Amino acid sequence: MISKAGLAVVDALSTGREATPRDLATETGYSQAHIYEVLDGLLDAGLLIERRGPNNQRQVRVAAHPVNEAYRTLHSELSHVDWATLLSPATLNVCWFLDDPRRVSEIAERLKITRQSVHKALSPLKNRAMLSSSGPKYAASNNLAPLLAFAQAIVTHEHRSRAREYAPSATVEWCDPNRALVRVQTTEDTDALLDAPDWQVTALGRFEEYGLQFFLAGEPAFWYAPDEELTPAEVVCHTLVLNSGSRRVSYAMLLIEALDINQETLTDTATWYDLESTVAAMYQVLQEGVEDSDESPVVLPSEAEFRALKEQYGVA
Structure with a gap:
């Protein structure tokens, strides 16, 4: 997370100007020694660009970066x-x-x-x-x-930087200050996150743990939430956040049925992902057998389609 001193530096440079560490120390009120530390951190994070001016003097300016924008x-x-x-x-x-x-x-x-x-x-x-x-x-x-x-950009940047320490191709699909759902593009990055502390496979790649195995077109998604249990309700929500197409909705419903996930529990979790209406529509089909309609927030399977999927995977 960007510090108050870091934000003061970004603020001072937000017009696009260049400045020296001495200039920034004078403008922000922080010591020049501390400004050097702050600049190093912002440069490492990709928020600043540095060049050398006359007499090898450091000159910095803001980079083209989502946080700065x-x-x-x-x-x-x-x-x-x-x-x-x-x-x-x-x-x-x-x-x-x-x-x-x-x-x-x-x-x-x-x-x-x-x-x-x-x-x-x-x-x-x-x-x-x-x-x-x-x-x-x-x-x-x-x-x-x-x-x-701006708060969202800061939080997303923090998680992206954390993930890319292990997996350079990682992109953040959803996050809050303490949690992140990411995708990667290469098998090398998948292997790196599988071995990294605090990262877990989630979404469709997690279904195998519950006795449901699907072909993955691409790399699995990963979840960062240190010291928290990855619950089936979270796995359902991650599946829908990553892809809300009809097949993924059907798979999410299959997991709900296989594990008998409580609707109230899933709805409470779905609140953080803006999926409450989607979850309500899914349970309506599961409990009442209502056909898909134009008013549904997602494309839902028909009763016959979902019954065939259950039979295929042995879900009672």
Whole structure:
């Protein structure tokens, strides 16, 4: 996660100008020694570009990077706010959850921090009247879409960098501050993540563990969520996030049937992936045998198609 000092440097360079470490130390108020450390980290992360000026002096500028583009948009659309002072890593993490109204306890549980820590992270936004409240729930005000986009860019960059330490072809398909779903393109990268700590095969590649084996066209997907159990409900959601075509929907329904996954449990998990309506439609078919309709959020199998799939894989 980008530090406050790192954000101050990005802010100072957001207009596209070049600057020396001495210039940046003067503008941000951080020591020149600390600025050197910050610059090294930002260069390693691909956020900055460096060249040597007269007398071999370091000159840096922002790179063409999604994080920098998101910050430039935030700065241009809401230029009256001193974002470099206002935002901290903790506040950016909490911002990921503010697209919908959420309870502080819900955010705390998801981030595995205390409610007090969430309130502390929210306080800079509360003090600037940037939050809209709905009872005990908080969400970002309507005009703060650029802030949410910047928080998402930061979180995605963090997970992409982590995955690419092992697998250079990795791309992030979904993430929150503590979790990430990624795809890779090569068998070498698959092998690397299979051997890496904290990474697990998920989605269709995980079905074999439950007695359902399918041909994988390409490499399996991987899940990063340290110290958390990968549940069947998560596997169903990952399958649908990666591909919501009719075959994948059928396979997800097959896993629900094979493991008798509780609808409430799956719906609670699906909330984080914006899949609640998809899950509801799937259970409607499973429980009531309703045919596909134009109003369904996904293409669902007919009763006959799904019955044949169950027979093929021996699911009662």
